[in-house]
Amino acid sequence: MAGAAPSEEALRRALAERQTAVDAQADAVRSLKASGAKEGVDAAVEALKALKIEAGAAARRLQAAVGSGGGAAREEMRQTVVNTLERKLFYIPSFKIYRGVAGLYDYGPPGCAVKSNVLAFWRQHFVLEENMLEVDCPCVTPEVVLKASGHVEKFTDLMVKDEKTGTCYRADHLLKDFCKDKLEKDLTLSPETAAEFKRVLAVLDDLSPEELGAKIKEYGIVAPDTKNPLSAPYPFNLMFQTSIGPTGLSVGYMRPETAQGIFVNFKDLYYYNGQKLPFAAAQIGQAFRNEISPRQGLLRVREFTLAEIEHFVDPEDKSHPKFVDVADLEFLMFPRELQLSGESAKLTKLAEAVSKGTVNNETLGYFIGRVYLFLTRLGIDKSRLRFRQHLPNEMAHYAADCWDAEIECSYGWIECVGIADRSAYDLKAHSEKSGVPLVAHEKFSKPREVEKLVIVPSKKDLGLAFKGNQKMVVEALEAMSEKEAMDMKAALESKGETNFQVCTLGKDVVITKKMVSIGMEKKLEHQRVFTPSVVEPSFGLGRIIYCLFEHSFYTRPSKSEEEQLNVFRFPPIVAPIKCTVFPLVKNQEFDDAAKVLAKELTAAGISHIIDTTGISIGRRYARTDEIGVPFAVTVDSATEVTIRERDSKQQVRVGIDEVASVVKELTEGQSTWTDISFKYPSHIGPQGDQE
């Protein structure tokens, strides 16, 4: 690399390396302690402290550079990445030949491969590791389900219309843009006005339609494209609506999330799991959001893949047996207090965050840790990943606690995974709407004595008094709350009779003493019946993948130093293609050997491409670096080949019949490149010289 001042890129790598060193040393300390060794422990702890200080310094250096760097550099970096992504068909604006549709994108071949690798790893990391119950439900969803979940009423954004052209805008976006623009560009603002704009930005999400409309009027905000006046803001439901079946009478929506499919199946899944809690169900699938006016490219789209987990747990016991496995992880956390006091995210040990109550419970903490491991193993930069707690105004009233995994990219900090303890809200909503109890049972080891209200209507007397209405009266009596029943008991005892409202009859009836007996009885209970709480980690796959593209991208000079070459440093599990096969020169023998090798790679399930174009090896390397292929196999004999690693450009010599198994080990993670470079002779040959 050219000897300039360290780039933001270089500073990030330095920080990431130091953080990895801290992690490794912390592991070492733990295993030393676990082994019961006494010698060396203190020294190891001291070394850990020193590494942490170094990491802190690296973080500060980076922060300084980013702070001074500013928007233009980020914009430029984004353009370079996005150009590469589009040119290499990582993604394609959907229906491009018809000028596309805002907010819809295709994954082209390498993008599609990255997506399917990320999903496969997600299944391994979550579903397999935790024995989750995976389900697969349709996108088309009848209205009743989304009424119960609240989406029909509340899944809305506030919209304003250009009063002349009918063009639609998100009301909050217009107000936000106006305030930001003023704050950035209007140097004549009085301190009071500036403070007012800042206040508006802070409370933007909490404004009612009326308040938003008033602000838009007050500031004289008009349609950005035409300068025409705007309508008052009104809620627009973001679900794509459709009609199920031919009659037009059955309203359906394209699901806005996959979670509801799991909730409505809770009862069956609970039985499938042997009626034991906790257990988790998971679903991967498409979800839809009919955005008013999508912006932010791949981050704000109208159709996307979600991967959601619903972990059902006893609300009285949210401990997690595997929490110890993640307790020692340390990463950037951004709890409520730090946000409210204007500080930034801090490196925090997960165990501490849970024990101090910053994170509500162990189960929530366990998933935060697992999400951290998932994202960083994919290649997300640790220094640009933070867990931010929802502020009270962001959180639904029923939620116990919510944290978002936010990843920093050129658009700022982006919410990529939401991890919420939603309490019993969803199951209760569907129980009520459907009439099917979605509950769990805890069998007591020995029965417990409890006091219970017992209401026994006398069907004979009620029948004589109410004839055909008897059933309605019986049901109303049985449905009384404890307080209503005890009030009635008192009235009957004192007056012998009482008025009683029967809703289903729409009138009051007179109940006499002999018609019903009411009392509190001591009973033995054999089990507890309760609605489980649910902890929900919800992954926006597209956003994670876009951030991964940005974090994986770097440029380096070509050998001649005449141009900058693009590289994606995808880890092998993510890389769209695991290896390339190049015959060194055009030559029948090498071509044949390459073909045999390709067959072996296919049999081993390793995606690869052969490039027999015969252009310079350096050019061929550059082409595949640009789509992040980690390993390149150059065939220059019928018996032995060279394997080159993308980022280090190191090469080793390997027997041709070993190649498939070596690449398989590398891509499945049984071996690292370091292992391989120790095991096989390194190579600095003609093809190395060409880079």
Added chain:
Amino acid sequence: MAGAAPSEEALRRALAERQTAVDAQADAVRSLKASGAKEGVDAAVEALKALKIEAGAAARRLQAAVGSGGGAAREEMRQTVVNTLERKLFYIPSFKIYRGVAGLYDYGPPGCAVKSNVLAFWRQHFVLEENMLEVDCPCVTPEVVLKASGHVEKFTDLMVKDEKTGTCYRADHLLKDFCKDKLEKDLTLSPETAAEFKRVLAVLDDLSPEELGAKIKEYGIVAPDTKNPLSAPYPFNLMFQTSIGPTGLSVGYMRPETAQGIFVNFKDLYYYNGQKLPFAAAQIGQAFRNEISPRQGLLRVREFTLAEIEHFVDPEDKSHPKFVDVADLEFLMFPRELQLSGESAKLTKLAEAVSKGTVNNETLGYFIGRVYLFLTRLGIDKSRLRFRQHLPNEMAHYAADCWDAEIECSYGWIECVGIADRSAYDLKAHSEKSGVPLVAHEKFSKPREVEKLVIVPSKKDLGLAFKGNQKMVVEALEAMSEKEAMDMKAALESKGETNFQVCTLGKDVVITKKMVSIGMEKKLEHQRVFTPSVVEPSFGLGRIIYCLFEHSFYTRPSKSEEEQLNVFRFPPIVAPIKCTVFPLVKNQEFDDAAKVLAKELTAAGISHIIDTTGISIGRRYARTDEIGVPFAVTVDSATEVTIRERDSKQQVRVGIDEVASVVKELTEGQSTWTDISFKYPSHIGPQGDQE
């Protein structure tokens, strides 16, 4: 097994075994011949003939049994399978707690795992093996795309309405049911009427709305539920319609197939592939069909997963370099002639079908062969799989040839994969509608001389004559066909002027000699520009999986012979869970060993369940046989365990630290159970006795 007359099941297995023997012997003959050996060839060929005769006899025995068996047995068998599938949550009617929606189903945990295994194998077998370009496009599709494809106009079924209640029915279904019912149950039918009903059934798909309506009227068919009169049939579009964005002006549909997403990306994909043909693109994803009144359970649904391949090929060269790899496959083919002459499908060698022209071309033949391998490797029974050619009336006018892979299940023969040579239809339709040429180029090694029509309008003279209309006239002149142009040339030469109709002006104009020069010129052409043909294998995943469930299901008596136990004989790649781990008895040591083992299985990516319930091993085996788990590991020591294979119930003893790698080999196909049972000591211990 009980010693009854051989069941249909047993006969099927016998046939499948014989077919496998034929395949193996055919392979042996081929390799003998390839090796140039002379000795033994004749004997091997004789052996092959004998095996084929045996296979034929087995097929006849089965046919006889099935013929006499009839509908009731099938219905019963289906009920047993479907009960098991629902009880074990292979699938669940969607939104069950809200009484469901016809035609929508969820995959529960084992079903979801089977689906994701089938998809992974599909990717390995097609995408990886052929280096296909996989893409991933949205379900929401703007109207213009589906207008170009013809779906807006033609993706319809004919519907009739109950004139009083508004209930909708598929018109052809009502007519079909009526005729079938009459033919089956009305013993008083005259031979003429019976013949008439049979004719109607045969031409059902070709009837116009008017003809269908006339028949319904003639036969006096009424609404089946209410006996009310029916409306005239009218076309109902089967796409789910929605609106993109907030204005309500942009119509969209949920895609009816995934193919269109590939066609509209042809240009980019062609460049991505280095502008070389042939290449294939593939897509897996949801597709939607708003059925009028879904029946046939899992086979006729409103949302389903499709896996589609579009193989683009030069229309002048549809050979396939890898056709040799499948040429010797022999399976049931049902070409047009056999269907029309009332015969049944015949065992046919693929090479013969292609060389005789029964199958239109090698590329189509190659994919038929690959589909056969895909389905049979999944576990589809060879004797219940046939490739049926479309009759002329079933095929779109532009299609060169179409074959359906049909699988026989309790509903009859079901179309599960369509393999069509769609010629250049789709690319041409999108080229026209979008104005973007979707073409390929063949560069000539040396330029070729061709005669070309050259029309040069004189813009100056046309401008003087037509002023503002000049552009329209120029365009009309340039768009003349060769014949029109040569006619004009002749007229201009003889008369000096001629009338010329300009459609865009809506009138004739007078063209004089000096306004245009027309001639044939010899030109050197450096390349050929053409629209590729597309061969499209399109897989209905849900149907394949349902048939697989039926083909994999069998029952066997429990050890006590008191009950029939259900088993799914899924091959390891398909099985939802690869192995179970049972501690033999409740005991801390065994439990701990089982946990360590489970961790190793997870690390190896092998899905498994631990059952520590301590109920009898026989019971635990039965439970997991019922979801098709192929291997069960019983932990009865801390160092060595027993592995039991599901179908043979054989057991071997394996060191506990080898288990994960043995199961991995078995499930990934590197070893068969036979290999393992040779390598490790067999075991007939207490757990074996309990079955």
